[in-house]
Amino acid sequence: MSQIQQSPELPEPYRLARVVADGRLTDELANVSRAVNLGFHMAEPDADFLAHYAVHVAGERLWAVHSPEPEHELPGLPVATLASYDSTVNTGHGHLEPADFITDVTVRPTHRRRGLLRGLITHDLAVARESGHSMAALTATEGAIYGRFGFGISSQDQRIEVVSDGRFTLAHEPEGSVEMVGSGAIDEVRREVFDAFHRSHRGSHGRLDWWVEFAAGRWNYESQKPNRRLRSAIHRDAAGRPDGVVSYEVAESFGSTLTVRDMEAVTTEAELALWEFLASIDLVTRIKASKVNPSTPLPWTVRDPRLVKFTGNADLTWLRILDVPKALSVRGWDSAGSVTLRVIDPLGWCSGSYRIDVSEPGAPAEVTRVGDQDVATLDISSLGSLYFGTVRAEALAGARRLRGTPDQVRDVARLFATDDTPHNLTEF
Ligand SMILES: CC(C)(COP(=O)(O)OP(=O)(O)OC[C@H]1O[C@@H](n2cnc3c(N)ncnc32)[C@H](O)[C@@H]1OP(=O)(O)O)[C@@H](O)C(=O)NCCC(=O)NCCS
Known part of the structure; x- marks a missing residue:
């Protein structure tokens, strides 16, 4: 059962509830999931979706705002949601600082612009401050929402497209080796490589475990089903230790465009080796990737640097110092x-x-x-x-x-x- 919380920040007559998220799927949790999908224009969740959702949000602080009863519009569904959880950010020199990670912020269209987001976020940030957090982080659907609450863009999503036809060659042979692996068979390697990346890269934000399900192709929140097109490869350094992982898909059979769904590379040698591997795949002439290393050596190593195009550089995370x-x-x-x-x-x-x-x-x-x-x-x-x-x-x-x-x-x-x-x- 949810607990009704005191929240001076929320406008009258709304009520704030903290919904229990302990891994079990309850009616209340299912209604939070429905409200979140409504807010993000995602399909109504089915039984499979709800089962994944219940596991993936376990341990989060789930805030749900309700209208006073009786609710005629969508009975049982919260009119607004916000979830947060504790993870860490790398603040430089290897320090991992605990932070309040905010997600799943939605307000039902019929209740928008009445101060529900303001009430929810100031409540969550106040709780984070009281528990001793020095900072909070989020990713945003729109750029104009969160500055007013003290969030500033703190990391950027660099996107690139690489022409990977016969012209793609690197000026040096990266160290180590790349091998293909069953996408679902390397969960532990993914966690270890991400952990090494997280510890060694300033600005890295910690991940919840649902990401492993995504990278393994077992679950995709957008399509609401497994992704059996995902293929994976790992890079091992000269000593044989995994230090890079990539998951990719080619959306059409015999297709020519490859999309990187997830790439972690602890070193630039691992990064270049994974790029070389992707570019070597037959039938593929174009590779698209996001969240690329902002200082990637790729365009400086490809013999023809015009094969690498930077196609976007948008805000990725926003930081709120508390x-x-x-x-x-x-x-x-x-x-x-x-x-x-x-x-x-x-x-x-x-x-x-x-x-x-x-x-x-x-x-x-x-x-x-x-x-x-x-x-x-x-x-x-x-x-x-x-x-x-x-x-x-x-x-x-x-x-x-x-x-x-x-x-x-x-x-x-x-x-x-x-x-x-x-x-x-x-x-x-
Ligand atoms: C974005 C959203 C959560 C805003 O909720 P809301 O309850 O209408 O927001 P509030 O009424 O609390 O607005 C608080 C302030 O933010 C501003 N604001 C709200 N949404 C905004 C938007 N999309 N763009 C710019 N400003 C916005 C309001 O004008 C208000 O400004 P003020 O206090 O300076 O006058 C809601 O529109 C929504 O659910 N959108 C779809 C899902 C989504 O994008 N969620 C964000 C995920 S990161």
Whole structure:
């Protein structure tokens, strides 16, 4: 049974319930799933879908908003939903910081623009803050929704298309070897390779286990059935250890376009070897991929770099810093310096001035709250965008989202610059 929660954030007369998600499929859970599918224009869930859903959301905080009874429209269905769970983000130098991951945010069309999203998200963020989380993350369906709640774009989805006809050759032979494997037979290898990727890449976001079902082709939420077209290959390094995995499909029999559904590569050698393998597949002349390494060496290694086209670079994750001193003290810093920042938070939680001191590259920052001063100023969403190094401070200054003298902006840019490019593979 769900528990009715006190929620001063929600407009009257709505009621908030926390729905139990312990792996069992209840009527209440099925109604949350129906409401989520309604919000995202997905097909009405069938029995198979609900069985997968119940397992995949186990352990999540499932918030459901109800209209007061009697509900004439869609009896039993919540009018709004939001789910969140604890996972980790790589904040640089191998540190994995616990964060509140938010997903499945929907509001029924007949109840939109009455403040239900605002009520749900401020409630969830407040719970996350109280439990000691320094940050929250989400992926968004639209770009204009979450900035007002303090979220800033923190990682980007780089998409590419590669011409893989006979012209594709690499200038060097990548190390290691690639072998094809049964898609459903390497769950543990997928988990291990992702774990190694997650630990070694700044900006990486943790994954729930439903992703393994997806990569193995056992379940696809969009088509609501298994995907028997998925094929997989793994890369082993020179010592024989798996350090790369790819799942791909060719949507039409004898088709010419291959779509990468999931690729994890711990090293650039593994990445290049997997690309070389994909490009070698007969009948395929074009490869499409998303969430590609933003610093991929591919176009610099292909003998004809015009075979690699960057086709998109959209926002992937959005970060909401909830505790500035804690978030900055666990960030991996590559430069030394001292900067004072004034932060403006539309929800008020983080507003104030902070002095950040990093004694040497690699040392943790000391972050001290100070009185308001005439210093570089930015909103909390911009700090979320600076956090992994996805954007440089000069760009935010050009956009008037970081305000300060040229010297102040330069000092922020130097301190927040990272040696590595953030790379995230996870959408949620
Ligand atoms: C996006 C969605 C959740 C918004 O819910 P809602 O209850 O109508 O939002 P609220 O009434 O709480 O709006 C809060 C604020 O966000 C703004 N807002 C809401 N949806 C917006 C949108 N799609 N684009 C831009 N601004 C939006 C509102 O104007 C309001 O602004 P204000 O407080 O500054 O005046 C809802 O439209 C929906 O379910 N969409 C389909 C599913 C979806 O895209 N979910 C998001 C998943 S990431």
